[in-house]
């Protein structure tokens with residue numbers, strides 16, 4: 461039987477642990493080993509189990525893994541990949557980077573050689589297996605693409621995109637979780653103002669959000685079609701919706717996305733110090 465590939469998550473912080481969580485829930489780690497690294501491992505010791513090793517030794521983790529997920533912050537990756545150079549093996553290792561603003565060519569030069577490298581942009585909903593993960597490569601073998609796609613497909617939806625779109629994917633699907641959270645929170649605040657207690661306001665906001673997404677998910681429908689079904693002429697929905705638009709709802713969202721996008725341009729400048 462073909463041996464399943466072991467995985468190392470280097471930089472087990474917010475996203476790295478969310479990925480580990482999702483893979484664990486999906487049963488993806490059942491017959492393979494997972495290495496989790498972090499400079500200070502104290503807060504992730506509870507992850508230790510028969511098939512999960514926790515260590516601050518990146519080289520040790522990479523020596524035991526086939527697929528290496530790079531999950532450190534953008535300003536930390538150069539140092540990390542240079543540290544790994546002695547143990548990276550281009551015939552064995554597949555590098556997967558979730559790091560914002562660092563391109564495949566740049567990663568390759570930090571790693572010091574032509575490695576199979578895939579950029580992936582998941583979001584923190586990966587922990588509950590509901591990520592939207594956009595992926596890009598610059599010519600890796602189909603078997604490598606499949607191997608990596610299988611990882612993210614078991615924890616949400618996947619989409620292959622061209623690498624230049626990775627910056628937009630970062631904003632829309634990765635930062636997007638924060639944007640949608642704020643939209644839900646605002647709905648809760650409104651619900652409380654109108655009489656619900658905080659608990660009920662949250663239940664209602666979350667389920668209504670799920671319902672709206674479900675009406676579009678896989679149905680081929682445009683949001684406006686569903687809006688038309690809700691907005692009774694001279695009714696209460698259209699006046700609320702128009703008031704929101706008079707106050708710039710769509711415009712604020714689009715401007716927010718564009719501002720996040722612009723921030724990534726700044727992050728890409730080599731003289732930009734870590735934030």
Ligand SMILES: NC(=O)C1=CN([C@@H]2O[C@H](COP(=O)(O)OP(=O)(O)OC[C@H]3O[C@@H](n4cnc5c(N)ncnc54)[C@H](O)[C@@H]3O)[C@@H](O)[C@H]2O)C=CC1
Pocket residue numbers: 470471472473474475476497498499500518531532533534536540558559560581582583584634635
């Ligand atoms: N947080 C998110 O929702 C998303 C983050 N990303 C990207 O993922 C990356 C990680 O983001 P977060 O998890 O939010 O950051 P984080 O700061 O929570 O996690 C990074 C972890 O890496 C560890 N680390 C740093 N240098 C290390 C080294 N040399 N060896 C081992 N561990 C090391 C840090 O101690 C930290 O725990 C970033 O590049 C970010 O742009 C991408 C999509 C979504």
Ligand SMILES: O=C(O)[C@@H]1CCC=N1
Pocket residue numbers: 560630634635
């Ligand atoms: O805020 C950030 O820079 C990272 C990338 C996307 C989500 N979190």
